Amino acid sequence: MEEFAALIDALVFTRSRNEKLRLIAEYLRQTPDPDRGWALAALTDGLDFPAVKSSTIRKLMQERIDPLLWTLSRDFVGDTAETASLLWPQPDAPPTPPSVSETVAALSAMNRASVMSELPQLLDRLDPSGRYALLKLATGAMRVGISARLAKTAFAQAFAVPVEEVEEYWHGLAPPYEPLFAWAAKGEPPPDIASLPTFRPFMLAHPLEDSVVDLADYVAEWKWDGIRVQIVHAGDETKIFSRGGDDISATFPELLDVLDFPAVLDGELLVRGSHQGGEQGGAASFNALQQRLGRKTVSKAMLAESPAFIRLYDVLLLDGDDLRERRWTERRDQLEKLIARLPAERFDLSQIVEARDFDHLAQIREGARDDAIEGLMLKRRDSPYVAGRKTGLWYKWKRDPLLVDCVLMYAQRGSGKRSSFYSDYTFGCWDGDPEQGAELLPVGKAYSGFTDAELKKLDRHVRSNTVNRFGPVRETTRSLVFEVAFDSVHSSKRHKSGLAMRFPRIHRIRWDKPVEEADRLSALKALIRD
């Protein structure tokens, strides 16, 4: 654990991406199997120990420290695991740190009852930095700024192998990835994944920004407001992966027995409804899809009410052939053919948006606001299907965000890097005429959209305009207007305002604007389309 803890600490304090890559690569080269595989899984959030939760740590600490001292410490440090690592009573005996593998085995064996006695035994064997690494590993939230992509790149760099291959094999394997290390570090044959329903890296798009493309070279499709998924059938099994490669098959059981030939397909997962794209489109709003996401069990009623389907964008593999090197036009042909082999209530094709020229397309996109479509995708007609974001191949051209002027009501301290700043803002709109005594009702929360310099200024504003404190939250005077950008707004019973914004972020801070001139709830309600 010492080397792993040292790696975690070094990663926390390293800004440079290259230096991070170097640190991880060096660790992977120097650490034996299976420790390095477990460490890699931990870095990429690939481990789950259901017995250990943030609440477990809090409970353990409650047995050891006064609750107020805990709360004050936790508030200052901004992170539960770190606070516990610092407060844990240092045992008299010198630490005898367990290996990463031993730690993983011990954590896996714990259950909700035994964790209360077994986790302390591990903590007693470590120093503060080791305890931090252990608690982060156990709760599955390393937060050291390592994306899965970065870890894979580091792996590729450590053993001088192509990163695309690493990525592809990776998803077919489980921690501690011994066949992956055997292949990369020891020159053994690559893991065989052809017969496994594994995730293939997605092709992603760049924002179009202000560029203009020639429609002779690019084709346009709607960008649907669902979730991007990959459905894979191999070896008699179907799986559905989210954009990040998470297996979300269990959430959508109705899609698991409808694809019966070997294929890897890319599409948008939607639920039935008439909202998106009118009657023809047949998709419900994102709100309806939201109801189904994140549920571990799906009720019959829900399956009947909001059945899911996939609107196909692309085909990566088909009947044993890898089509990713082919042009988009060729893959599209294959896609249009294969759709006939699939049941229409579960699959349809993402239609091409026909336009005379770019200006015409821009007009069509403008009209998309009413259809609650996220925007347009522009794909180069001759582009292969390549992992990640390659410049010039695919663009996303989102519709302009909606804007509303809101008043700051509450601010909360951020976490991580922002733990000493009030960086999460709750804002509201007037429920009537503010001159006639109307009240503000909270309509959303945002913690992005401002620069570091603005954050400092906002933090100062919050501190000097506080009227109430509730733990890490401060209520402020009604004194500041935010111009808030958001993608859409939906009705919601959970909120007092009766609505919920999607992706709200601070667009501009209106230091100049009188709060009475902020928007009313009715203006926001008029934008609801459910």
Place this chain on the structure above:
Amino acid sequence: MLAPFSWIRPEPWGIHVVPADCWIDPARAVDRALVTHGHADHARGGHGQTFATPETLAIMELRYQTREGAVPVAYGETVDLPGDVKATYVPAGHVLGSAQILLEHAGERVVVTGDYKRRPDPTCPPFEVTPCDVFITEATFGLPVFTHPPIAQEMAKLLDRLAAYPDACVQVGAYALGKAQRVIAELRAAGHVDPIYLHGALEKMCRLYQDFGVELGELRLVADHDKDDMRGAIVLCPPSALNDRWSRRLPDPITAMASGWMRVRQRARQRNVELPLVISDHADWGELTRTIEEVGAQENWITHGREEALLRWCQLYQKRARALALVGYEDEDD
């Protein structure tokens, strides 16, 4: 009959010793000030008279360019103040010249610690426990998460990093008064004999320390040298110069910071520190609570930092305590 300790009165801008009409570390100019040490939040200028150790007075002279009204008080010395108040200056172990002030009046003893620490420091004499009735303590690191590691361990971290990157330099952010000189003296104690480079803002204070007999070895100014001279060297600068344009003149600097706040990862990250060195001139939680036990006062008045947690600790251990709301003390002079 007056209530106990009514002769000493905490006001928002300082502690008022009523019968002597003098103030301890006042945040505004007064006729008579008793100053614990030279940090700017304690030693302000413009007082009629300033009672302080000779070292503190020299530091104040460096900052305010005047010795007017300076009244030197040596460690262990007792001065008689009007209103039958006696003040004795006792080492606080915080920085050069730092003192606790023991006040005696009407058979009651009050100790004002100013800032203090209990760890050894080659640049100043160690803290002395002074039993008293009222203990007015600082609480800068008054949270149980603060345990300062042994300084030798932090020096080893610094020297290891320097050895691993011989073509780079390590720039250490350290406060100009106290921290910078302690880091240098500890580096010397750890056997580091190479010249140490200084940001211009640290030079005068280092010279002052040397004039008072603190050995700091060979010091050079960054401004007098080329980039290449500083490869493999330690460079000290004020924290404000870290991540500033100033550091462009350094060869591939690794950013370090010497401060007790570095114990908390996010604090280090906020400052973009790559090598956090947990070195503090203040008492950590263990020292704060141990000291309260050792002085055994009837009452503990807590100020200057995170009073709430220390107050809670006193409550849990059945010690009388209250928090003073003094203004003007910065929470980052560490």
